[in-house]
Amino acid sequence: MGAKGCVNVLLKLLVFQGLFVSRPQEDFDFFYFVLQWPGAYCDTSRACCYPTSGKPAADFGIHGLWPNYNGGSWPSNCDPDSQFDRSQISDLVSSLKKNWPTLSCPSNEGFNFWEHEWEKHGTCSESVMDQHEYFENALKLKQKANLLQILKNSGINPDDGFYNLDKITNAIKDGIGFTPGIECNKDPERNAQLHQIYICVDTSGTEFIECPVLPRGSCPSQIQFSKF
Numbered sequence: 001m002g003a004k005g006c007v008n009v010l011l012k013l014l015v016f017q018g019l020f021v022s023r024p025q026e027d028f029d030f031f032y033f034v035l036q037w038p039g040a041y042c043d044t045s046r047a048c049c050y051p052t053s054g055k056p057a058a059d060f061g062i063h064g065l066w067p068n069y070n071g072g073s074w075p076s077n078c079d080p081d082s083q084f085d086r087s088q089i090s091d092l093v094s095s096l097k098k099n100w101p102t103l104s105c106p107s108n109e110g111f112n113f114w115e116h117e118w119e120k121h122g123t124c125s126e127s128v129m130d131q132h133e134y135f136e137n138a139l140k141l142k143q144k145a146n147l148l149q150i151l152k153n154s155g156i157n158p159d160d161g162f163y164n165l166d167k168i169t170n171a172i173k174d175g176i177g178f179t180p181g182i183e184c185n186k187d188p189e190r191n192a193q194l195h196q197i198y199i200c201v202d203t204s205g206t207e208f209i210e211c212p213v214l215p216r217g218s219c220p221s222q223i224q225f226s227k228f
């Protein structure tokens with residue numbers, strides 16, 4: 001082979017490698033997009049702390065966007081070299097404070113929560129989105145789901161009332177087109193209350209899908225929708 005042939009082969013090899021190295025296949029099957037009801041997070045014996053910007057709106061807040069496997073397990077902390085970098089999401093911070101508020105103690109701005117979610121979960125979806133896209137996609141998904149409005153439209157309000165679990169599930173199914181997972185926790189009187197809603201999302205992080213596997217149910221048939 002002459003010099004020209006060698007260069008040709010080398011070029012082909014580089015292109016071939018580029019195709020596979022720069023676009024690795026996603027190494028998870030779907031996402032859980034998890035929203036939490038602040039009234040339930042705060043109404044436990046552990047209680048909560050409002051963020052430094054004050055009491056969040058009475059709305060579902062984002063907990064996280066979690067890569068998952070069809071078998072029900074999930075990867076975590078996939079890339080210690082990809083640390084949370086607040087400068088990459090500076091344009092999203094005001095929206096994150098509103099839509100992804102922290103409720104853990106002691107009070108803080110929220111960066112600890114977002115850092116935890118990026119490092120534990122976001123780093124496992126780096127094959128499809130970078131840090132900015134991870135947070136941006138989650139914010140867009142929350143807008144698209146509009147869960148509180150869907151529930152209110154079905155007469156399900158955060159008024160400390162008890163509601164039928166299937167009624168809640170079906171209202172969300174009718175609203176977004178896919179069956180959600182519902183997770184409960186217990187208030188100090190041991191009442192089961194609506195705590196988190198899981199919606200499944202495709203590997204691009206943008207489209208709702210039917211869940212390959214639902215989180216294990218933790219709610220009885222009647223659950224409280226607590227005030228906040």
Ligand code: U2P
Pocket residue numbers: 032064066068074117120
């Ligand atoms: O359920 C307790 C904590 O486990 C993590 N979790 C749970 C289900 C799942 O599919 N994926 C997952 O990561 C969550 O941890 P966190 O992000 O809050 O640290 C969940 O709170």
